Ligand SMILES: NC(=O)C1=CN([C@@H]2O[C@H](COP(=O)(O)OP(=O)(O)OC[C@H]3O[C@@H](n4cnc5c(N)ncnc54)[C@H](OP(=O)(O)O)[C@@H]3O)[C@@H](O)[C@H]2O)C=CC1
């Protein structure tokens with residue numbers, strides 16, 4: 257199967273690696289230094305928990321041209337970067353697109369592609385459930401053995417599911433098809449936004465979470481408020497366990513957050529300021545539209561984060 261992975265950062269590299277190992281004909285679209293690295297060394301990934309390093313030679317493209325044809329395109333990048341590639345995808349003749357990563361506005365992206373594409377598109381949205389970080393010349397993966405990608409369409413079945421199944425037939429990562437991927441993506445934003453928001457300094461650099469009692473209490477209550485905002489928009493919190501944990505087991509969550517804030521493990525949820533800011537802007541709009549009171553989120557924002 258001819259597949260393009262558009263965006264060769266931490267998770268794009270992990271996805272390309274499993275797709276190559278699954279017997280697919282994979283091209284990665286990268287730019288600048290990352291494209292040079294990939295051409296020279298292939299995809300180099302240190303799998304921390306598996307105590308191994310994998311190297312996969314891969315075809316590298318620097319652009320997606322109008323006439324380039326792929327059976328599947330996975331776009332794997334930060335939420336705030338998607339808008340720059342949508343017009344390029346719309347011009348291209350391939351039809352099956354999966355947009356992978358945090359996403360507060362999947363519907364607008366799909367609408368853009370539906371309205372502007374030269375060839376009709378079928379669009380799905382996904383989230384590669386894994387983690388990692390970039391090191392010099394290689395990526396670190398801290399994902400479990402056989403990770404998964406949650407995936408779904410905004411309008412019922414994924415039109416190109418047979419193509420996806422074929423691509424993943426021999427891939428160790430499993431596809432977890434959800435009936436409401438938009439709800440999953442929006443639910444994910446709430447804890448991620450709050451965990452990250454308290455960790456940026458004025459230079460927009462990630463630092464250790466402060467972790468004082470007052471801050472942790474505001475964080476837990478702010479997550480609860482965040483879910484109430486989503487519910488007021490008619491969104492079901494998925495997975496349900498997140499809401500249960502945040503609403504019914506606050507003491508346990510407090511202890512977990514306290515430990516988390518003291519250990520280097522907090523680096524696993526290190527996002528980028530640009531993406532967190534864009535997600536925060538979306539959440540601020542939802543708050544305004546629903547009119548749900550968010551007193552803890554407002555204090556947290558005023559006193560503990562640089563997001564305004
Ligand atoms: N990293 C992680 O541990 C986790 C990430 N996620 C989420 O997954 C998504 C992807 O994250 P991640 O892989 O870490 O992100 P990265 O920033 O590591 O990778 C994104 C890649 O996309 C490339 N890119 C951005 N814009 C363009 C463009 N216009 N043209 C070509 N390439 C472009 C970047 O290029 P360049 O290198 O030149 O900047 C970069 O290589 C995000 O939503 C993130 O929050 C979720 C869970 C964990």
Ligand SMILES: CC(C)(CO)C(=O)C(=O)O
Nearest residue numbers: 358448452524525526527
């Ligand atoms: C955004 C990011 C990369 C950091 O919090 C993340 O871990 C996630 O979305 O799950």
